[in-house]
């Protein structure tokens with residue numbers, strides 16, 4: 128190997144990435160100010176550059192080396208996959224006009240890919256492995272140009288160097304980049320982006336050369352797609368790894384290479400990777416299995432890569448069992464591997480610093496490690512590995528004591544909750560057959576307004592969360608708005624939303640969810656066993672963040688007794704009291720509550736899911752008792768937690784579907800249960816959607832022009848279905864005719880008797896102007912479609928039950 132930079136050995140301690148949004152969400156503010164025209168590009172760049180330096184300083188303070196390439200330079204302004212797209216000059220054909228004469232995109236061009244513009248939809252956002260982060264999907268066709276564009280990467284390396292830091296630039300690796308991409312619209316059938324690997328490698332080679340020349344001794348290439356089963360056959364994946372990495376390691380003058388494999392185990396792909404000549408390979412030892420002896424042998428002997436052991440969990444917030452982890456690292460070293468210590472994934476999945484959370488109970492706080500604390504754990508493990516346990520004995524003892532105090536702390540185990548969960552009978556998770564329920568529901572007047580018309584119209588739950596609503600909540604939280612006034616404000620907001628829906632002529636109303644800051648956090652705030660944070664923001668996509676709640680103990684509703692008190696009934700019941708039309712109750716489902724929280728790691732997820740489901744079952748029962756006849760339980764994250772390996776998927780779908788059914792099956796036949804899943808790739812989970820046994824399911828479908836209905840039809844799905852007819856992810860108002868066409872398409876796959884008319888998802892991120900216009904069109908289109916299906920011309924489409932005039 129020949130490198131132009133001095134040979135810096137791999138550092139003993141490192142992280143694969145760090146939160147980039149900023150301790151006070153400085154990046155979010157800088158981005159949103161720039162997008163809104165409130166600041167200049169120079170101001171944005173200055174804020175982002177300052178954030179990089181502040182991060183390096185902090186990491187060095189926490190024990191990482193300033194000049195040993197242990198600091199990852201991974202600071203995407205919007206998304207790391209987008210940054211790699213830009214670095215490769217892989218400009219999708221529909222954005223070709225944005226590239227300069229040299230084929231490169233500047234920052235504003237990259238924001239158009241991320242956010243779209245007047246005439247163009249942005250790149251698709253898709254979940255990043257089994258996390259709540261969303262990346263921008265590259266669009267690759269046979270003719271997509273590739274042009275090395277190292278400008279930002281090089282500038283980051285130089286800025287760091289000028290301030291005394293030798294950093295490690297990060298790119299998505301070539302195989303994962305293509306696996307994460309989709310074929311662009313111009314690609315012929317059968318094209319898959321991996322076919323472009325050979326064209327891409329020279330561009331990576333050039334980027335590596337430029338980074339070495341800028342002074343980067345190491346570059347990190349991320350290959351997380353190697354840990355997930357792909358549509359591409361395994362042999363082709365192995366061939367891709369065998370083609371890519373030997374080619375990159377042959378590049379003259381390149382930096383040393385670390386390849387990371389977070390979120391699971393690379394399995395059989397580890398061998399070609401470790402034998403490719405790269406100097407370091409990272410393994411996720413938290414989600415993935417410990418290497419088997421034959422795998423370990425790949426790291427022993429001269430010329431073998433360093434084993435970068437991802438021993439500290441990068442995606443959950445519990446303090447590590449340091450002594451246990453150190454034992455595992457010692458085993459690896461004893462087997463002959465050269466071991467460095469790292470996080471299992473980038474730390475951007477966890478908040479910055481638990482020390483900021485002064486409102487958390489001190490005992491709970493002592494159990495937690497956010498990003499900064501995790502860096503400390505990694506440094507401790509590396510020291511223990513190098514200098515022996517004695518050198519870190521105090522730290523090991525502290526960590527052990529914290530874990531022990533979790534075991535018997537009050538609330539971690541609640542005998543009554545456990546007894547209730549253990550004594551569940553199978554009768555409790557099933558309802559009468561769907562056909563029986565349908566008969567009971569079809570004849571029913573849900574309220575005084577009479578039976579529902581065919582093709583009933585509804586929305587997914589939230590109405591626009593206006594600045595006014597958010598400001599009222601912020602004032603309430605700060606103590607400036609008393610409880611009674613805040614509640615009064617919310618009740619008025621609900622009334623406004625109910626009246627608006629009546630005027631628009633919607634059939635099934637919602638209360639609009641103004642009381643919810645977030646569809647999971649609000650539930651966590653009303654359930655025992657959860658804690659919430661003040662500063663614990665984690666990026667979900669772009670500048671959007673969530674504050675995942677911490678599920679630390681046994682779960683039941685807050686309030687006296689095992690069943691506690693209803694917390695959605697006051698809002699939804701208020702909405703129902705205002706109108707003759709049915710108001711749909713609105714709850715977040717058990718799997719989604721788990722997926723979007725940090726969940727205890729001391730018992731199987733399945734067991735935790737059952738407790739959450741029981742608490743929701745109580746809420747469902749109280750809604751029914753309060754006269755709510757239609758109850759929706761959202762499970763947008765059902766697909767998200769699906770294991771990355773097919774072999775693990777059935778078990779997951781089994782318990783997750785059971786949790787939903789447990790939450791929803793305590794009601795009478797005539798109570799209609801809805802669910803909502805806001806995505807459109809159903810291939811893998813179509814059976815599970817049927818298994819949920821909801822009477823009506825709303826899904827995203829507008830952007831894919833109802834394609835998803837073919838999957839459901841093929842699977843023999845016969846329950847109520849509401850394929851979204853309005854893409855709420857953009858401010859664009861769909862025309863009435865366009866919605867009519869979508870409904871016509873839907874009716875080719877779905878009998879009129881089971882079709883519902885609704886948007887793709889909730890409206891909380893939309894403004895009122897486009898909301899009103901779009902819903903007017905939606906209601907008008909449904910009326911037209913209704914007339915059409917009621918005409919005797921199409922006998923198959925005749926609707927059985929009564930229709931409202």
Ligand SMILES: Nc1nc2c(c(=O)[nH]1)N[C@@H](CNc1ccc(C(=O)N[C@@H](CCC(=O)N[C@@H](CCC(=O)N[C@@H](CCC(=O)O)C(=O)O)C(=O)O)C(=O)O)cc1)CN2
Pocket residue numbers: 259592597598600601643644645646647648667668670671672673674723892
């Ligand atoms: N948990 C979760 N995950 C999810 C989704 C979701 O809805 N929830 N949806 C999907 C897409 N992901 C998304 C994630 C975040 C947002 C989003 O809009 N986040 C908001 C924050 C939402 C929130 O919690 N708002 C709080 C306000 C928090 C806040 O910023 N407060 C200010 C002050 C408030 C003010 O004066 O306006 C502060 O604390 O500094 C509230 O309404 O109460 C943001 O980043 O801007 C949207 C979609 C998938 N994953």
Ligand code: MET
Pocket residue numbers: 587588589646713761763803805888889890891
């Ligand atoms: C991310 S799914 C959102 C469902 C929720 N009921 C809403 O309308 O906002």
Ligand SMILES: [Zn+2]
Pocket residue numbers: 587763803804805887888889
């Ligand atoms: Zn949704």
